[in-house]
Amino acid sequence: MKTYENTGNKDTRSGFGAGLTELGKTNENVVAxxxxxxxxxxxxDFKANHPERFYQVGIAEANMIGIAAGLTIGGKIPFTGTFANFSTGRVYDQIRQSVAYSSKNVKICASHAGITLGEDGATHQILEDIGLMKMLPGMTVINTCDFNQTKAATLAIAEHEGPVYLRFGRPKVANFTPENQKFEIGKAVQLTEGTDVTIVATGHLVWEALEASKILNEQGISAEVINIHTIKPLDESVILGSIAKTGCVVTAEEHNYLGGLGESVSRTLVKNNPVPQEFVATNDTFGESGTPAQLMDKYGLNSKAIVEASKKVISRK
Amino acid sequence: MPNTQELQDLTTQVRRDILRMVHKVNSGHPGGSLGCAEFLVTLYQEIMDRKDHFDMDGIGEDLFFLSNGHISPVYYSVLARSGYFSVDELNTFRLINSRLQGHPTTHEGLPGVRIASGSLGQGMSVAIGAAQAKKLNGDSHLIYSLHGDGELQEGQNWEAIMYASAKKVDNLISTIDLNGKQIDGATDDVLPMGSIKQKFEAFGWIAIEIEKGNDIKAILEGMAEAKSKTGNGKPVCVLLKTEMGNGVDFMMHTHAWHGKAPNDEQLEIALSQNPETLGDY
Structure with a gap:
């Protein structure tokens, strides 16, 4: 079984920052x-190195999205930055009309997504943003799993013409994907090969899925782990290829099961090859204050939950 | 001074276009459209430095953003009669498969339109972004925008108004259509906003008033003054006092025609008050 080494915990938001710093040097049309x-x-760093291309808009997210849309007219590639909650729910109509419907080349970069935002509690922990964004026609939705992948994704979306939602988080988590990897939007990454169950994970749950696959392997269960960094467009062929082999799937995400990755996978299955699916996701609930680890445990979003879901889904085959 | 009679003739023709467009589909917003006919005709014909060919980035030319997208009839008519697309296409307003959607959009690729609008309060932010892009590009051309007065009840405007002065967006001229009316009635009855001029000035803008917003000469003078105030570290707003439904006697002095189309008989009366000048589409 292929294994992955954690080269040291890092936050995905720092991967975004590193990517933006590099873009500042390499792409003069990028503005933030x-x-x-x-x-x-x-x-x-971007602000310090490129003050003329950096816009501090103050606590006014709606205005920020509109300004970003306007900056595209004249060829700029705007990257907006705020928490995921304020990047989506707070400004949904601004994104819908001025960005998505207007086909503007805006990159909405959202940190502190999901429950691992931690102690600030439910007002700041959005678990609905993937659903909100994937429903918008023309919007690409990406949720990266570690520092290296977030940096690579940040570079890749600058080359992609069209609106993008890039979701990442606050806590320091395992950094295990290759440094300087090539990030292909819409292309799933198969991390391990297996025959008993497919685990399709996104964001912080990808490392948890790898940890789960090790535990399952020790118990004689062979899991195939797929890293779905792009939720829309979804790489259906890789998922369908895997479940043709394993006959069941667990989806894992730091998001409500309603509207998330799991539902996108379900749709793919129903239309092509219905097999049992279990969801590792929050269960139509708001979050609460706590440490990220405590919250992931309480809301069933860790390797332990993935192991249990895998056994359950295998029993349903 | 340009030939105001030519602009007046074009305005009359635009009025006819507006009335015939909304009548045909029995929907749309004639009141605000009629009130802004002189302004948009003058803006596109005399004030803006425009290129003949449309491209989205609009580098090296002045750009206009319509924030109160419901007055699409006047916008479409002026765009068509300024050469962005055929006037015959006005016949497709609000019909299925048309580029002339109920509210303006880039989605159908209609030349002249750079942003979707209709959900109110978003256009000033977009205009500011476009103005800042011009500065980054070293492009000395200006950004113009138009907003309803009722639209200022949307909070995003005030985020944008605060930002524009803080960031010295002085290549922007935002015009507020002060017709004093919105869909539910007089703005003073729906939600009184006090002095809009004082509010803009308190937020650090230069405010220019055009008392006769349906008078082409007054518009030319007022916009020339507004233009002269750009480049001085402050954004400029124009408070344009207009009459909703202007040019059609029974549509004036009421909010009733904000979002209502005339019937056959009413259309005939309205058109008789605005005789054909340049030819109907």
Whole structure:
């Protein structure tokens, strides 16, 4: 079984910051906007190096999205930065009309997504953003799993013409994907090969899925782990190819089961090859205060939950 | 001074277009459209430095953004009669498979339109972004935008108004259509906003008033003054006092025609008050 080494815990938001810093040097059309969260989004370097291309808009997210849409007219590639909740739910109509419907080349970069935002609690922990964004026609939705992948995704979306939602998080998590990897939007990454169950995971749950696959392997269960960094467009062929072999799937995400990755996978299965599926996701609930690890445990979003879901789904075959 | 009679003739023709467009599909917003006919005709014909060919980035030319997208009839008519697309296409307004959607959109690729609008309050932010892109590109051309007065009740405007002065967006001229009416009645009855001029000035803008917003000469003078104020570190707003439904006697002095189309008989009366000048589409 292929194994992956954690080269040291890092936050995915710092991967975004590193990517943005590099874009500042390599792409003069990239501009960045932030709504009073420069430090949290790790946009300090870009701001310091390119003050003329950096827009501090203050605590005014709706205005930020509109300005970003306007900046595209004239050929700029705007990257907006704020928490996931304020990047989506707060400004849904601005994104819908001024960005998505208007086909503007805006990159909505959202940190502190999901429950691992931690102690700030449910007001700041959005678990609905993937659903909100994937429903918008023309919107690409990406949720990266570690520092290296987030950096690579940040570079890749600058080359992609069209609106993108890039989702990442606050806590320091395992960094295990290759440094300087090539990031292909819409292309799933198969991490391990297996025959008994397919685990399709996104974001922070990808490492948990790898941990789960090790535990399952020790118990004689062979799991195939797929890293779905792009939720829309979904790489259906890789998922269908895997479940043709395993006959069942567990989806894992730091998001409500309603509207998330799991539902996108379900749709793919129903239309092509219905097999049993279990969901590792939050169960139509808000989050609460706590440490990220405590919350992932309480809301069933860790390797333990993936192991249990895998056994359950195999029993349903 | 340009030939105001030519602009007046074009405005009359635009009025006819507006009335015939909304009548045909028995929907749309004639009141605000009629009130802004002189302004948009003058803006596109005399004030803006435009290229003949449309491209989205609009580098090296002045750009216009319509925030109150429901006055699409006047926008479409002026765009067509300024050469962006055939005037015959006005016949497709609000019909299935048309590029002339109920509210303007880039989605159908209609030349002249750079952003979707209709959900109110978003256009000023977009205009500011386009103005800042011009500065980054070293392009000295200006950004113009138009907003309803009722639309200022949307909070996003005030985020944008605060930002534009803080960031010295001085290549922007935002016009507010002060017709004093919105869909439910007089703005003073729906939600009184006090002095819009004082509010803009308090937010650090230069405010220019055009008292006769349906008078082409007054518009030319007022917009020339507005233009002269650009480049001085402050955004410029124009408070344009207009009459909703202007040019059709029974549509004036009421909010009733904000979002209502005339019937056959009403159309005939309205058109008789605006005789054909340049030819109907």
């Amino acid at each position: 906007l932030c709504a009073d969260l420069i430090g949290s989004l790790k946009m300090d």
